[in-house]
Amino acid sequence: MNSRTLRHVWLPFAGLMLSSVISVALLWRPEALSDLSLQWRLPLVLLGLWAVGAGFMHGVGVTVPRRWLRQLMAAPACWWGLVVFALFVFGRMMVA
Numbered sequence: 001m002n003s004r005t006l007r008h009v010w011l012p013f014a015g016l017m018l019s020s021v022i023s024v025a026l027l028w029r030p031e032a033l034s035d036l037s038l039q040w041r042l043p044l045v046l047l048g049l050w051a052v053g054a055g056f057m058h059g060v061g062v063t064v065p066r067r068w069l070r071q072l073m074a075a076p077a078c079w080w081g082l083v084v085f086a087l088f089v090f091g092r093m094m095v096a
Contacts (some may be wrong), residue, residue: 011058012060015055015078015079016055016059016060021086022051022052022055022082022085022086029093029096031096032089032093032096033045033048033089044088047081048089050081054072054073054077055078055081055082057073058073
């Protein structure tokens with residue numbers, strides 16, 4: 001098995017696991033987002049909604065028919081959103 005096949009197999013699973021960990025962490029400690037002011041909370045909730053949703057969609061293999069939606073839900077954009085949101089959430093949990 002070459003590295004491209006291995007990457008193709010593990011990346012969706014990793015996205016699904018990271019989305020699951022972020023979801024459980026926010027269920028466990030919702031004050032990571034709820035303590036923010038509204039001007040910071042709303043954009044971060046929207047980023048989290050998109051990132052976790054895209055991670056779950058990418059992890060289970062759901063695709064969308066439109067090109068621009070597919071680009072938003074595909075691997076590069078999904079990973080950047082997940083990583084940024086995860087760093088923010090876990091950083092807030094460590095500080096608080």
